[in-house]
Amino acid sequence: MPEIVDRVAAMVDYTLDTIVGPKSKNLKVKDPKKYAFEPKTLLSEFIDIYLNLGVSERFIEAVARDGRSYKPENFNNASRILSRFSIRSNEDLAAFEALKERFKIAKEIDDQDEGDLGEIPDEFEDPILATLMEDPVILPISQQTVDRNLKERIIKWKAEKREQAKNARATATAEKMDVTEG
Known part of the structure; x- marks a missing residue:
């Protein structure tokens, strides 16, 4: 499971x-x-x-x-x-x-x-494990409700962070390869 x-x-x-x-x-x-x-x-x-x-x-x-x-x-x-x-x-x-x-x-x-994601926003971090939540749910004892739409926001945030990191690496690689005089 x-x-x-x-x-x-x-x-x-x-x-x-x-x-x-x-x-x-x-x-x-x-x-x-x-x-x-x-x-x-x-x-x-x-x-x-x-x-x-x-x-x-x-x-x-x-x-x-x-x-x-x-x-x-x-x-x-x-x-x-x-x-x-x-x-x-x-x-x-x-x-x-x-x-x-x-x-x-x-x-x-x-x-x-x-490293690509950087610092995790508090609202996305599991309060028990201190890790990025993947599928937020209602906690059974406290009955604290976590909006199921938070999952989509986490997925979107992760995708944005990964894209930013990918672009930054591509830019850094391109700058290293730039051998033009000038």
């Missing part, structure tokens, strides 16, 4: 950060067998989630857009662990490497897009 893609991506990114990130050394229990605590198996299962959901371009974009927990070094650490302990097949490792590259490209595109 498109409504939850960003949240799922944030959840798996956060969990991957917990499993292989800087704080992973804190993941210890006194009796791992008693609690069925197997970090390598857990990592393998989360790689399954990435590989299965990685067929969706929207998921790829959502992972890369996750400003809180998306960290390329976590994916590199996961690859290193998977390879070092032969947790996954060579085919799975290759698929994961290709997926990591797709995340990297999506992040570069998202960063460029964010």
Whole structure:
């Protein structure tokens, strides 16, 4: 469901950060067998989630857009662990490497897009996630009403900002190429 893609991506990114990130050394229990605590198996299962959901371009974009927990070094650490302990097949490792590259490209595109848009007007920013809203709705608890026409205004604003950035880049490129004397 498109409504939850960003949240799922944030959840798996956060969990991957917990499993292989800087704080992973804190993941210890006194009796791992008693609690069925197997970090390598857990990592393998989360790689399954990435590989299965990685067929969706929207998921790829959502992972890369996750400003809180998306960290390329976590994916590199996961690859290193998977390879070092032969947790996954060579085919799975290759698929994961290709997926990591797709995340990297999506992040570069998202960063460029964010730079093109500049500062987001307060009325377009999600008050909870501090991100640009894509489909504003009524909040269930507060019953705060957000005009559905705001969506069209956001789309228009994004298109205008992207066009301005595109024109600015084209102008800058043309100025660099201008070698006329005078």
